[in-house]
Structure formats: C-alpha cells, structure tokens
Amino acid sequence: MLQSISRMLALRLVAAIPLILLVVTLTFFLIRLAPGDPAYALAGGDAPSDAYLESVRQSYGLDQPLLTQYLTYLKKAASLDFGQSIYYRRPVFEVILDRFPATLLLAGAAMVLATIVGVLLAVWSAHKPGSFRDGMITSVALVGFSVPVFWVGQLMILAFAIQLGWFPVGGYDNxxxxxxxxxxxxxxxxxxxxxxxxLALYLMAMITRITRTSMIDVLGRNYVNVARAKGVSPAAVTWFHAFRVAVVSTITIVGVEFGTVIIGAVLTETIFSWPGLGRLFYDAILKRDFPLLTGSFIFTAVMVVVVNALTDVLCAIADPRLRS
Structure with a gap:
C-alpha cells in the first residue's frame, strides 16, 4: 500500500512540472504586457526624468528584451530566487513567507469549518431525500453556492461589525x-x-451538495441494505458503511476547490484587511510590482498542485481501487 501511494504521489508531482512551467510563462508575459511602467514605481516622485527612469530600468534589467528577462527569471526561480520586490525592496520569497501564515490560518479554518458543517448537513439531508428538511438544506446550499464572497463579506461587516458591534471591521489583531x-x-x-x-460559505455549499448526492447513492446500495437487515445500528450504517465510501467525493471536492478558496481569499482579505497572500496579490497589482506578483502566482500554483496531489493520495487511502 505504502509503495503504491508513494509511486502515485511521485507521478503526480512529476506531471505537475509542465503545468507549473506553463503558469510561470503565462504569468510572466501577461503581467508585462499590461499597460504601465514599473520604473515609475521604482523611481518614486511625480515626474522623474527620462535619464533617471532609464537608469532604473537598467538596474532591474527592465531594459532587456522580454525573452532575455524570462530566461533569466527561470534560472533564478529554479533556486527559489524570485527577485526583489519593487515596492517592499525586499526579496520576493521573504515577503511571501511573511504573509503566508495568515492566509494558511484563514483558508485552513474556512476549509475545516466548511467540511465539518457541509458533511453534517449532507448526511442529515441524505437520510430523507425529498423531505422538507432536505429541501431546506439544498435550498440554503444553492444560495451559498450562488452568492459572491465580496457581497457576503460586506453584508457581514454591516450587520455584525457596524450595526451590532460584535466583531471588528477588519484586521488581523489589535x-x-x-x-x-x-x-x-x-x-x-x-x-x-x-x-x-x-470564505467558508461557498465551499460549505459545494461540500453539502456533492456529499449529499454521493450519500444518497451509497445509502441505496445492496450492501447497505444487507447491513440494515443484519441489525447494524443506524449510526454505524451511516458513518462506517456509507460515509466511508462517500467520503471520496468529499475529499475530491475539498482538494479541487482549494484553488477557489485561495481566489476567494483575495477578495476576503481585501474586504477585511487581512494581511495574507490575497491582500498581497491586490497590492502587487495596484503597485505594478512585477517580481512580487509573478512570485505570488508561482507560489500559489505550487500550493494548488501539492494539495491536489495530496488529495489523490487521500482518495487512494480511502478507496483501494484508486491505487492502481
């Protein structure tokens, strides 16, 4: 078992190398094709002279052809050198690592909350499909799946932070x-x-909908009916016989939606002034910080690839048929 899972993980990571290279390439060129000159941000001031702008471009290699810049960047990125942030004047990787714990804390808490609540709602709903309870849960899940995170965040700020004063408007701490x-x-x-x-609302809705469908399918299978006929307790039938099969769908949707959670974190962290990678994305775009923006995209892409590979491993552990 351990050998097959290790081989699967190695194959997934090797296959991810071309994908990461594609992300690096697209990010590098698309960012630099956008309008604006980062030399103005580097130079500072309202009206830098042309000579000074040219010297800044030469210092940061911005006067080189795009292909030359790209090859130089690839060579440095292979050793985790993503260059110097234009705005923060610090190594890009260092800036990213400073912000990463805050995003990991927020996204991790959102995914744990969404998984626990989504699974409980799905199992509760699947026991009586078509009932009033099932209709209410699926309707709430549909609403959660449909509403945008920035709108929900603003409503929460208005209701619970400004009107009721229960929570702070934003920030990481006081x-x-x-x-x-x-x-x-x-x-x-x-x-x-x-x-x-x-951040958890969308993922919670997705987990509820997918897990409910899978649970309804598994609860109707013959081996589950045989377990009931043998007198197995309802709790054991639900969690030991049915959910252990349906959990593969839950694990898959959590892994697949990890990238969506990170994207949602950009909006969530901006609305709530949370000092994570999402906020760093937003600031890097506004400040035309090419090295920081490119490094952030690469870091996030690697995170998504690693999480997807771990998702495959967890699915293989839960379902031996996937180990081949």
Missing part, C-alpha cells in the same frame, strides 16, 4: 492593546470569525 499569549490568540480568533465565515 496591535494597540499589545496582547500576548492566550490573549493574543483569542484576539486573532475574534478578528477572523467574519472572514472565515465569508
């Missing part, structure tokens, strides 16, 4: 209070309630 230890953990948790709920 630096003025100088919390440490457990108090700081509770402060961060208080700040992340609204962005986590806004």
């Amino acid at each position: 630096p003025r209070m100088g919390y440490t230890g457990l108090s700081h953990v509770m402060d961060v948790a208080h700040h992340m309630v609204l962005p986590t709920l806004a």
Whole structure:
C-alpha cells in the first residue's frame, strides 16, 4: 500500500512540472504586457526624468528584451530566487513567507469549518431525500453556492461589525492593546470569525451538495441494505458503511476547490484587511510590482498542485481501487 501511494504521489508531482512551467510563462508575459511602467514605481516622485527612469530600468534589467528577462527569471526561480520586490525592496520569497501564515490560518479554518458543517448537513439531508428538511438544506446550499464572497463579506461587516458591534471591521489583531499569549490568540480568533465565515460559505455549499448526492447513492446500495437487515445500528450504517465510501467525493471536492478558496481569499482579505497572500496579490497589482506578483502566482500554483496531489493520495487511502 505504502509503495503504491508513494509511486502515485511521485507521478503526480512529476506531471505537475509542465503545468507549473506553463503558469510561470503565462504569468510572466501577461503581467508585462499590461499597460504601465514599473520604473515609475521604482523611481518614486511625480515626474522623474527620462535619464533617471532609464537608469532604473537598467538596474532591474527592465531594459532587456522580454525573452532575455524570462530566461533569466527561470534560472533564478529554479533556486527559489524570485527577485526583489519593487515596492517592499525586499526579496520576493521573504515577503511571501511573511504573509503566508495568515492566509494558511484563514483558508485552513474556512476549509475545516466548511467540511465539518457541509458533511453534517449532507448526511442529515441524505437520510430523507425529498423531505422538507432536505429541501431546506439544498435550498440554503444553492444560495451559498450562488452568492459572491465580496457581497457576503460586506453584508457581514454591516450587520455584525457596524450595526451590532460584535466583531471588528477588519484586521488581523489589535496591535494597540499589545496582547500576548492566550490573549493574543483569542484576539486573532475574534478578528477572523467574519472572514472565515465569508470564505467558508461557498465551499460549505459545494461540500453539502456533492456529499449529499454521493450519500444518497451509497445509502441505496445492496450492501447497505444487507447491513440494515443484519441489525447494524443506524449510526454505524451511516458513518462506517456509507460515509466511508462517500467520503471520496468529499475529499475530491475539498482538494479541487482549494484553488477557489485561495481566489476567494483575495477578495476576503481585501474586504477585511487581512494581511495574507490575497491582500498581497491586490497590492502587487495596484503597485505594478512585477517580481512580487509573478512570485505570488508561482507560489500559489505550487500550493494548488501539492494539495491536489495530496488529495489523490487521500482518495487512494480511502478507496483501494484508486491505487492502481
């Protein structure tokens, strides 16, 4: 088992290399074809001279042909050197790693919450398909699947932050209070309630819909009916006999939607001023920070590829038929 899973993981990662190279290529050229000159951001001031702009371009290699810049970038990126951020004046990889924990915390909390609630709702709904309860759950899931995350986030801010005052409007913590230890953990948790709920809503709806469909199919199979006839308890039938088969669909949708969660984090982190990779994307676009934007795209693409590979491994562990 371990050998087959290791081989599967290695094959997935090797097959991902051309995909990552394609992402790097498209990102590099499309960003540089956009209007605007990053030399103005580097030069600073309102009206830098042409001579100064030219010297800035030469310093950062922006005066070289695009193909030359691309080959140079590939060579450096292979050693995790994504260049120097134009705006932050720091190595790109260092800036990304500073922001990554905040995004990992937010996206991880949203995915855990969405998975737990989505699975419970799906199982509850699948036990009586076509009932009033099933109709209510599927209707709520459809709404959650349809509404955009930026709209939900703004409504949450208006209702729970401004009107009721239960949660802060945005931010990661309250630096003025100088919390440490457990108090700081509770402060961060208080700040992340609204962005986590806004980000989890879409994924929760997807998990509910997919898992419900899979559970209805599995609960109608012969071996489940045989287990019921033998007197197996309803809880054991649901979780041990049915869900252990339906969980493959749940794992798959969580892995596939990971990229969507990261994209949603861009909007969520911007709305709630959360200092993660999503906010970094937004700032890099506004500031025409080519190296930072390209490095962020590559880092995110690698994350998605790794998560998809791990998803395949988890599915193979849950279903031995997928190990071949």
